[in-house]
Amino acid sequence: MPNSPRIRIFDTTLRDGEQSPGCSMSPQQKLVMARALDELGVDVMETGFPASSQSDREAMAMIAREVRRPTLAVLSRCLAADIETSAKALETAANPRLHVFLSTSPLHREHKLRMTREQVLESVHKHVSLARSYVGDVEFSAEDATRTEEDFLIEVARVAVAAGATTINLPDTVGFTTPEEIRGMFQRVIAGVPDSDRIIFSAHCHNDLGLAVANSLAAIEGGARQVECTVNGIGERAGNCSLEEIAMVLKVRNAFYDEDTRINTPRIVATSQLLQRLVGMPVQRNKAIVGANAFAHESGIHQHGMLRHRGTYEIMRPEDVGWESSQMVLGRHSGRAAVEQRLRALGFFLYEEELKHVFEQFKALCEQQRVVTDADLQTLMQGSATQN
Ligand code: KIV
Ligand code: ZN
Numbered sequence: 259m260p261n262s263p264r265i266r267i268f269d270t271t272l273r274d275g276e277q278s279p280g281c282s283m284s285p286q287q288k289l290v291m292a293r294a295l296d297e298l299g300v301d302v303m304e305t306g307f308p309a310s311s312q313s314d315r316e317a318m319a320m321i322a323r324e325v326r327r328p329t330l331a332v333l334s335r336c337l338a339a340d341i342e343t344s345a346k347a348l349e350t351a352a353n354p355r356l357h358v359f360l361s362t363s364p365l366h367r368e369h370k371l372r373m374t375r376e377q378v379l380e381s382v383h384k385h386v387s388l389a390r391s392y393v394g395d396v397e398f399s400a401e402d403a404t405r406t407e408e409d410f411l412i413e414v415a416r417v418a419v420a421a422g423a424t425t426i427n428l429p430d431t432v433g434f435t436t437p438e439e440i441r442g443m444f445q446r447v448i449a450g451v452p453d454s455d456r457i458i459f460s461a462h463c464h465n466d467l468g469l470a471v472a473n474s475l476a477a478i479e480g481g482a483r484q485v486e487c488t489v490n491g492i493g494e495r496a497g498n499c500s501l502e503e504i505a506m507v508l509k510v511r512n513a514f515y516d517e518d519t520r521i522n523t524p525r526i527v528a529t530s531q532l533l534q535r536l537v538g539m540p541v542q543r544n545k546a547i548v549g550a551n552a553f554a555h556e557s558g559i560h561q562h563g564m565l566r567h568r569g570t571y572e573i574m575r576p577e578d579v580g581w582e583s584s585q586m587v588l589g590r591h592s593g594r595a596a597v598e599q600r601l602r603a604l605g606f607f608l609y610e611e612e613l614k615h616v617f618e619q620f621k622a623l624c625e626q627q628r629v630v631t632d633a634d635l636q637t638l639m640q641g642s643a644t645q646n
Contacts, residue, residue, distance in 0.1 A: 265508060265517050266484040267501065268460060269300040271533065272317070273307060273333055274498055275488035281537040285317035291536060292321040294529045295328070295489075299522040300501075302329040302355060302484070308347040309340040315347050322350040329395065331355035336385040345392035355425075356389040356396050362414050363402035375410055382414055383421045390422030397425035399462065404428070404435040404443065411443075412450035419451055425458045425484060426451070430473055433466025433496060437476035444480025460484035463499045465491060470499040475507060478517065489533045490541050490548065502526045502547040502579065510574050527580030547579050554585040558593025561586050565595055588635075590624040597635075604632060606639055616642055 272288050272295075275281060283291065288305065295303050305321050306314030314332075322330060330351040334340035336358060348354035360371075360382055367373050373381070382398065389396045398418035403411055415426050428447060430440060440461070448454045461477030461484070463470040474485045491500030505521040512518055530548035534540050543551045553576040555561050563570035564584065576584050586596050594617050601608060601616070608616060619638055623630055 264483070265478060265519050266301040266458065266460075267299075267505065267519050267521055268302040268304065268331070268462075268484050268486040269295050269298075269488065269501060270304040270462075270486050270498065271295065271488040271492065271501075273304040274462075274486075274494065275492040276306070277494050278492045278497065278537075278539075281492055281539060283317075283536060285313055285320055287536045288317040289320045289324065291533060292325050294525070294532050296325050297522065298501075298525045298529050299520045300328055301520065302331050304331040304333060304357065304486075307333040309334060309337075309343040315343070318347040319350065322348070322352075326352040329353040329355050331357045331397065333357045333359065334385075334389070336360040336381045338385070338388060341385060341388050341392070345389075348393060354393045354395065356393050357399065357427075358385050358389050358396065358423075359399035359401050359427075360385070361401040362411060363405040364407065365405060366402050375413075379413065379417050382417050386418050386421035386423050394424070396423050397427055397460070398423040399427035399429055399460075401429055402431045404430040404440060405432070408443065408446060412447055415447055415451050419453075419457055423457070425460055427460040427462050427484075427486065428477075428482075429462035429486075430464055430470075431462075433464035433470060435463075435473055436469065437472050440473045441476040441480040444477050444482050448481045458484050460486060461499075462486035464493065465496040465498065465500075468496070470497070471503045471507065474499045474504050475515075478508075478515070490530050490539075490545070492533070492537070492539065500546070502530060506547055506574060506579065509578075523578050524580045552576075553581055553583075554587050556587040556589045557591040558596065561596035562593055565599060588620070588630040589628055590621075592620075592624075592630075600632070601635060601639070604635060604639075606635075612642075 276283055305318045308315045308318055318332060332344045332347055334344040344356055386396060386398050400411060400414050418426060448459055459482045461474045461482040463473040485504055487499040487501040487504055489501050491497040505519050508515055508518055527548055541549050543549050555564050560571045588600060597617055597620050598613055
């Protein structure tokens with residue numbers, strides 16, 4: 259492996275996540291979220307883009323005062339004024355990181371920057387050097403890396419490293435790449451940078467094709483040792499790689515990846531729910547790990563299997579991500595075993611014939627409503643001649 263084995267989690271919920279339409283946060287809200295991210299155990303927390311707003315500068319100052327363990331990063335364009343503003347914002351941070359970015363793809367060079375390859379290289383050298391004059395921890399991101407000519411991307415990475423960058427991020431800015439492609443890109447760029455074992459290579463994948471987590475995982479296979487992600491996967495357009503998903507893939511499949519993060523996984527659900535409340539954006543019920551259905555079972559076959567051995571239909575324990583327990587949802591697809599188990603939990607112990615009768619009533623109720631609650635079962639038992 260070209261880099262050290264642990265996977266660093268760079269959380270950008272407060273920067274790229276906040277750029278999600280409708281997800282902006284006040285400095286106070288960012289502080290609350292930063293405390294939760296600290297407890298969650300992220301290695302790096304990107305708090306904002308100080309040159310872009312007074313609110314981000316205030317948030318950074320409040321976070322830097324309180325949150326002392328993780329590295330605190332802020333974003334800057336390759337502009338001296340941005341970098342100076344960021345350096346000022348980082349002054350009180352215990353572990354500051356200046357994150358500088360510039361687009362490298364032909365499309366961005368021509369239409370967004372109107373810069374030649376040479377001008378891009380010059381700007382990278384100049385601004386990474388400037389950032390290094392303020393702090394020892396500098397990350398350079400080659401925006402739109404996955405649509406950049408590979409020979410040029412390697413040149414950019416070399417220049418950034420020579421100018422003092424300690425982390426090189428190769429973002430899939432528009433969520434265009436595939437796992438095979440990004441794995442190869444990381445392998446070749448890392449091989450093309452001298453002394454690459456001194457540098458942390460980082461993946462930053464967007465989810466436009468729903469591949470952000472798969473692509474981040476492939477980048478790790480290619481040598482990335484930092485993953486940039488957000489809680490609930492919030493972020494520009496379809497969002498970023500979801501923190502909870504990548505952390506749990508690495509944990510659940512550790513026999514395969516042999517890499518883990520320092521994420522305190524039982525804090526995941528609470529952190530996700532906090533963010534949902536703060537930005538007013540609930541996750542869908544079937545969202546992996548943190549959706550309400552992630553550990554819920556309704557079909558009779560699955561419930562029966564779960565009652566015998568949870569491993570039949572669950573690949574991780576709900577407690578390991580912060581849910582209290584799995585949920586047996588009673589509805590049209592449920593079987594007798596699950597209904598009987600729920601009734602027992604409510605204090606009703608029925609003989610075979612009684613259970614048969616109550617189960618028929620339960621099925622009739624399911625024709626009228628999607629889910630049968632504990633209260634429904636109690637009402638059903640009150641009206642039943644079999645109540646004990
Ligand atoms: O998606 C992207 O390229 C970014 C960079 C600024 C890191 O967010
Ligand atoms: Zn991004």
